[in-house]
Amino acid sequence: MLLSPISWLALIATILCIIRGIYLDKWATADLRGSGPHEAHWNREDPNRWTLNDGSLEIGTEPDNIFYFVQISDLHISQFQSKGYTIHFLHFLKSILPAISPEFVVVTGDLTDAKDARRITSSQHVVEWEVYQKSLEEAGVSDGWYDIRGNHDCFDVPQWSDSANMYKDHAVSGELLEKGQGVYEWELEKGSGRYQFVAFDACPKRGPSRPFNFFGYMPAKGMNHLANSIIGKEGDKSYNHTMVFAHYPTTTVAFGVSDKGYTYTDLAKQFSVYFCGHMHKLIGGLGDELKGYNAKTHSLELELGDMKDHAMYRIVAVDHDLISFVDVELPLPQIPFSTPEIPKVVEGKRLLPDKIDMPPVVLITNPKDARWILQYKEPVARIVQSRALRFLVFSGENDPKSLQVKITIDGIVHPYPAQYKGKGDPNGIAKGYMPLWISEWDPQNFDDREEHVLRITVTDSQGRKGVDESIFKVNGARIDINGGAGEWIIWTKFSFSLKLCCLVAISSILAILLIPKIYSDFTPPGTERQCARRPILQRIHHLSNEPKTLANRIRYHVWLWTLRCIDLPRNSPIIWTGTLTYTLMLISLPWFKGEFIPVAQNSEDRYGLFYLSGIRLSGEWIPLADTWMFALFELTFGLAAFVLVWIWRATDSADLRCSGTSRIRTLNERAWFKALVVIMWLWRMSEVLALGSFYGGFWPTLVQNIIIWWLLFAGICIASGKDGILARPSTKERISAIWGRCSICHLNDEASEEADVRRSLLDNADEDPGSHSSSSCSTNESIQGFNAVKIRKSRK
Known part of the structure; x- marks a missing residue:
């Protein structure tokens, strides 16, 4: 017999569970696959929309062929939080927006916070939505205001038609989004240009309460509507630019495939910029530059910091079809971070605060910053043919000509003065306001294929300054963004990467458990069963007497851990069997049952099953990458960490003892190390118990939970298993002590x-x-x- 019965049983069970896991994953992601052939129908070889020598429209000195709009994101209007949050948004409406007077405003999600006072559970609060709705009415900006849902706006929302979905009744664009079934669009004609703007909702169609509601997804039906909006039914749409707005960065969205075979990459080749929020600038400066350029699709993705904490907003200008932007922070020193009372919707009470002063904001539109150049989607040849530097200046000054402007190029003062060429009411409100400034220049003086830095500083009558810089090349060539970690994050497909990492982790654990067992049990026909560990042990003892070089130490530890892996099923068969069983259960069975949508009316909509591939609610799958993120964390700290301890303990220290040496105590035998293992177990247990506070308490979340039962098993093994806290010395240790x-x-x-x-x-x-x-x-x-x-x- 080549293998023992236990090895055969383990192999067969593993194969069956893997097949079951593949089936579950295909079932969970079925909605992401369209009904048609999955092949791209749009493979334009030359994506260039503009001829390189386009001279049909010259960038001159007049305020024409230019418009701008504003993006804000992650308002998190809260009835419980008194720091930032609502007050930032209200100051933006009162003081900033009138001074800018854009063509329109887009809010890319998370309009409300939807958390309780302890920030543990989540649900929609009508007072937060009423604050949002009433503040817009009081500011008079509903015209030209577009908003979309974020993950906080669909916390604890059973479905779109449910009363818990307060977005559809209180948001400005609720009717548009409902009519477009998750996608809506609008157009704008300015000068010689025609522009399209598309917003889409990637929120889960059944929104679980937090924390399993961070990622989004676009099923095949949503991709059908998105493709129709961007490309048209027969690819008949033609615009100078198409811009797309969503809450989630693409790295946190699982995009499906349309019925005609369009993927997100196919669609991204047809639009210029993807605007989003959601990341809140992350932590430790990682999210300062969550911006990236996709060389495959020749499009930009620009994440915006939140209004909640960082008080950020973005002004985007399109000047002669060159797209520029600036991210601006509210004048926080003028806004008390902690407010005594968050405004409530009380009849007759004014929501908007007193007006604050706005420092100058500068946005350079020509020459465009080379980091954000879209060579195949913008007429970059217009830069070298232009006759003036152009920039927008937004301030609270009644007389724009009272502003002082300083222009330098490469640190040298520009010889031509700045001139105000604006039009319209500088106090805002009225459409058509254009705060354009120009300064004559000769781009041929800088046409040397080198990078140059244009810096414009504007000072108002009270000494406040606004600054903008443009690193430009007049030949229109791109330069690297150099966004560091932020640029890497924005193009790392977390949805895919998390899944890949989980599969690698599971495969590694199964390999560590099965391969040593099969190696130990393998017996060729006609031979007796041999002790597989003896030649490995001989190598270890031989290497222990060799010179202590780095290469020898590496070889020593490689053979040592190989021995430990072989000894696990041999010396701790119960632990080995329990670990393998739990790993296979994670692949093929639900992990726990939880009350994912507490507000739902019936139990089928409230309670669901958590699988590795997604959450199953009311007979439907929610293929969120949140399950893979939670699984990766649990596989790493709740399974792999304990497997490491079991393997470490599998080999007796007596095996590592050579003549003339004292008794060896390996690291895992020391009391402080055992204490750390206990602390790790308590930490994992507390994290799993926390699920009860989110999803239904003791029953069913904790009882119908294979993680809890695994941790109880692990706790017993930590206490009384081999080399456990309560375990006595092994037979081998006693024999070695006698023989010496x-x-x-x-x-x-x-x-x-x-x-x-x-x-x-x-x-x-x-x-x-x-x-x-x-x-x-x-x-x-x-x-x-x-x-x-x-x-x-x-x-x-």
Whole structure:
């Protein structure tokens, strides 16, 4: 027999569970796959929309062929939080927006906070939506205002038509989004240009309460509507630019495939910029530059910091079809971070605060910053043909000409003065306001293929300054963004990467459990079962006596951990079996049952099952990458960490003891290390118990939870398993203490027989004496040999 019955049973169970896991994943992601052939229908070889020598429209000195709009994101209007949050948004409406007077405003999600006072549970609060709705009415900006949902806006929302979905009743664009079934669009004609703007909702169609509601997804039906909006039914749409707005960065969205085979990449080739929010600038400066350029689609993705904490907003200008933007922070020193009272919707009470002063904001539109150049989607040849530097200046000054403007290029003061060419009411409100400034220049003076830095500083009458810089190349060539970690994050597909990492982790754990077991049990036909660990142990002892070079130490530890992996099923069969069983359960069974949508009217909509591939609610799958993120964390700290401890404990320290050395105590045998293992177990248990506070309490979330039962099993093994806290020294340790000499190393010929007997005895000290009576590792034969040697020594 090549393998033992236990090995065959483990292999068959593993194969069946893997097949089951693949089936579940295909089932969970079925809505992401369209009904048509999955092949791209749009493979334009030359994506250039503008001829390189386009001279049909010259960038001159007049305020024409230019418009701008504003993006804000992540308002998190809250009835409980008194720092930032609502007050930032209200100051933006009162003081900033009138001074800018854009064509329109787009809010890219998370309009409300939807958390309780302790920030633990989540649900929609009508007062927060009423604050949002009433503040817009009071500011008079509903015209030209577009908003979309974020993940906080669909916390604890069973479905779109449910009363818990307060977005559809209180948001400005609720009707548009409902009519477009998750996608809506609008157009704008300015000068010689025609522009399209598309917003889409990637929120879960059934919104679980937090924390499993961070990622989004676009099913095939949503991709159908998105493709129709961007491309048209027959690819008949033609615009100078198409811009797309969503809450989630693409790295946090699982995009499906449309029925006609369009993927997100196919659609991104047709639009210029993707605007989003959601990341809140992350932490530690990682999110300062969450912006990236996709060379495959020749499009930009620009994430905006939140209004909640960072008080950020963005002004985007399109000047002669060159797209520029600036991210601006509210004048926070003028806004008390902690307010005594968050405004409530009380009849007759004014929501908007008193007006604050706005420092100048500068946005350079020509020459465009080379980091954001779209070579194939913008007429970049217009830069070298332009006749003026152009920039927009927004301020609270009643007379724009009272502003002082300083222009430098490469640190040298520009010789031509700045001139105000604006039009309209500088106090805002009225459409058509254009705060354009220009300064004559000759771009040929800078046409040297080198990078140049244009810096414009504007000072108002009270000494406040606004600054903008443009790193430009007049030939229109792109330069690297150099966004560091933020640029890497924005193009790393977390939805895919998390899934890949989980599969690698599971595969690695299964390999560590199964391969050593199969290697130990493998017996070629016609031969006796051999002790697989003995040659490895000999290598370890040989390397321990070699010079302590780096290469030798690496080889030593490689063989040592190989031995430990082999010893796990041999010395701790119950732990090995329990670990393998739990790993296979994670692949093929639901992890726990939870009350994912507490507000739902019936139990089917409230309670769902958490699988590795998604959450199943009311007969439908929610294929959120949140499940993979939670699984990766649990696989790493809740399973792999304990497997490492089990493997570490599998080999007795007596096996590593050579002649003339004192007893070796490995790291995992020390009391402080065992204490750390206990602390880790308590931490994992507390994290899993926290699920009860989110999803239904003790029943069913904690009882119907395989993670809890695994942790209880792990706790017993930590306490009483091999080398556990309460475990006694092993047989091997006791034999080694009596004998006192190495069981592997042959000191001399006289001792060789003795060493052979001791080695065989120690190899089988923890095995069943009757399990391998015919093998060379037989415990009975070893004991007889041990006694024979003792008698021979006594006669001498």
